[in-house]
Amino acid sequence: MMRGLMVKDYKLMMQKKKYFVIFAVMAVFLSFSMKGSFIISYLTMIGLIMAISTISSDEFDNGLPFLMTLPVSRKDYAVEKVLFSCLSILAFWLVGGILQVIVSAVMGNGLDFAALAAESIVFLMVFLFILALMVPIELHFGMEKSRIAMVAIGGICFAIGVFGPKLMVRLGIDPRPLAAAIESIPPYVLMAGGIAVTIFALFLSMVVTTRVMERKEF
Amino acid sequence: MVTLNELKKEYKDFTLNVSLQLQPGVVCGLIGKNGAGKSTTIKSILGLIRPDGGKIEVLGKEPKNFTGKDKAQIGACLADSGFSRSLCIKDIISIMKSMYDDFDESDFRDKCKAQDLPLDKPLESFSTGMKAKLRVLTVLRPKVKLLVLDEPTAGLDVMARNDILDMLRAFMAEDEERSMLVSSHISSDLEGLCDEIYMIHDGSIVLHEDTDALLGKYAVLKLSKEDYGKIDRSYILRVKEQSYGYECLTDEKQFYMENYPSLTIENSSIDEIIMLMLGGKEPAA
Numbered sequence: 001m002m003r004g005l006m007v008k009d010y011k012l013m014m015q016k017k018k019y020f021v022i023f024a025v026m027a028v029f030l031s032f033s034m035k036g037s038f039i040i041s042y043l044t045m046i047g048l049i050m051a052i053s054t055i056s057s058d059e060f061d062n063g064l065p066f067l068m069t070l071p072v073s074r075k076d077y078a079v080e081k082v083l084f085s086c087l088s089i090l091a092f093w094l095v096g097g098i099l100q101v102i103v104s105a106v107m108g109n110g111l112d113f114a115a116l117a118a119e120s121i122v123f124l125m126v127f128l129f130i131l132a133l134m135v136p137i138e139l140h141f142g143m144e145k146s147r148i149a150m151v152a153i154g155g156i157c158f159a160i161g162v163f164g165p166k167l168m169v170r171l172g173i174d175p176r177p178l179a180a181a182i183e184s185i186p187p188y189v190l191m192a193g194g195i196a197v198t199i200f201a202l203f204l205s206m207v208v209t210t211r212v213m214e215r216k217e218f
Numbered sequence: 219m220v221t222l223n224e225l226k227k228e229y230k231d232f233t234l235n236v237s238l239q240l241q242p243g244v245v246c247g248l249i250g251k252n253g254a255g256k257s258t259t260i261k262s263i264l265g266l267i268r269p270d271g272g273k274i275e276v277l278g279k280e281p282k283n284f285t286g287k288d289k290a291q292i293g294a295c296l297a298d299s300g301f302s303r304s305l306c307i308k309d310i311i312s313i314m315k316s317m318y319d320d321f322d323e324s325d326f327r328d329k330c331k332a333q334d335l336p337l338d339k340p341l342e343s344f345s346t347g348m349k350a351k352l353r354v355l356t357v358l359r360p361k362v363k364l365l366v367l368d369e370p371t372a373g374l375d376v377m378a379r380n381d382i383l384d385m386l387r388a389f390m391a392e393d394e395e396r397s398m399l400v401s402s403h404i405s406s407d408l409e410g411l412c413d414e415i416y417m418i419h420d421g422s423i424v425l426h427e428d429t430d431a432l433l434g435k436y437a438v439l440k441l442s443k444e445d446y447g448k449i450d451r452s453y454i455l456r457v458k459e460q461s462y463g464y465e466c467l468t469d470e471k472q473f474y475m476e477n478y479p480s481l482t483i484e485n486s487s488i489d490e491i492i493m494l495m496l497g498g499k500e501p502a503a
Binding site for chain 1 (some may be wrong): 261264265266268284285286287289290292294298299300301302303304305309312313314316317318340
């Protein structure tokens with residue numbers, strides 16, 4: 001019966017299809033003045049936002065209690081939400097990729113497929129990782145509070161990135177060997193590691209989202 | 219079908235403690251004023267909230283152990299929750315087809331048409347009555363054994379209320395084993411629909427009776443202070459002081475009619491019974 005939830009989310013997303021067309025047209029126009037894989041990253045991000053917006057639609061007007069009376073378990077709901085969001089991101093990423101290739105061909109730029117593929121896979125993994133974080137946070141905190149939680153997480157990541165190396169120096173640890181060690185790892189190993197981490201994060205997201213849903217009262 | 223045995227749910231300023239039983243083939247009404255505990259009881263039955271104590275069994279299972287198949291046998295209709303307002307009925311048809319193997323699309327379309335519900339307009343453009351009718355229509359599926367409806371007619375005009383009650387009566391007539399638990403604060407809706415009625419107040423069941431008995435055996439006695447002092451008060455359930463003397467609720471109308479033929483004895487409506495049960499006092503011995 002998870003298929004029913006998928007159909008629901010698809011129908012909810014289709015309500016916003018005109019926005020998608022606007023975003024896609026904007027992406028194509030902007031890509032003329034941007035280099036690299038702009039359309040792919042931009043549309044993948046839109047896919048993430050569209051997918052997460054189905055959670056807001058479910059929660060809007062107190063809709064979740066009714067959804068929990070449908071023939072699906074709370075676990076089904078959690079797993080479907082993560083799966084549907086992944087599919088949405090993947091679909092937008094693919095459309096972005098196709099548009100990017102078309103735009104590059106129209107502009108007559110020499111297209112480095114290998115570089116574009118590597119770059120776009122990194123974007124895909126990054127957005128899937130963000131998704132893995134967002135789904136349980138959105139369902140645990142609700143529409144309003146989850147924004148604050150995401151800003152807080154972003155702030156913490158930023159602080160770690162900026163102050164982490166400085167703190168290491170203060171503690172007498174030289175961060176340069178660590179940076180050098182990371183740089184020495186072959187790119188394909190880094191890529192494989194990134195994919196593995198993302199898949200694990202998505203699996204963990206399903207587990208945590210299921211816990212969140214099972215603890216919820218409606 | 220449904221057994222609640224000392225079901226407890228505690229909130230900061232409210233405690234629910236109810237026992238209730240719903241047999242196969244029975245339509246049971248849960249009546250009480252706003253905030254009495256009707257929705258909490260219904261949410262417990264549907265597994266939407268976790269009880270803090272007591273036993274709860276629905277279709278032979280605890281709601282926390284419900285599978286999708288179990289839930290498909292329950293038609294649940296909540297007062298303030300439904301499909302997203304941005305969807306239209308055509309979208310809902312696609313969802314229902316994927317959700318339920320017993321969903322009859324052509325029958326559903328016919329019923330929507332009969333109720334003047336547009337198929338391609340978003341629900342946000344629907345009136346309160348249209349939304350309520352749609353909520354009820356989506357739960358009327360052939361394999362449903364138990365209907366659980368929370369205030370299905372709240373806020374509706376008489377016509378819309380009657381339409382919904384007619385749909386429910388017709389659905390219940392299709393299968394004698396089917397049961398229904400319906401909550402409402404509109405007693406007239408329940409009078410013509412329910413076989414038995416539970417009255418809930420401040421989280422507790424204060425009265426449980428067959429509807430026929432409520433309407434046949436219960437009566438209101440309008441007594442002067444002098445008459446009140448004279449009569450046998452063994453069968454008086456509640457008393458309320460009035461300008462003329464006392465208004466008394468009894469569940470033995472026949473006793474007072476036979477023994478005190480000169481008294482003013484009026485048949486009581488469910489509203490009057492509620493008013494006296496909740497607003498009256500137990501008679502002094």
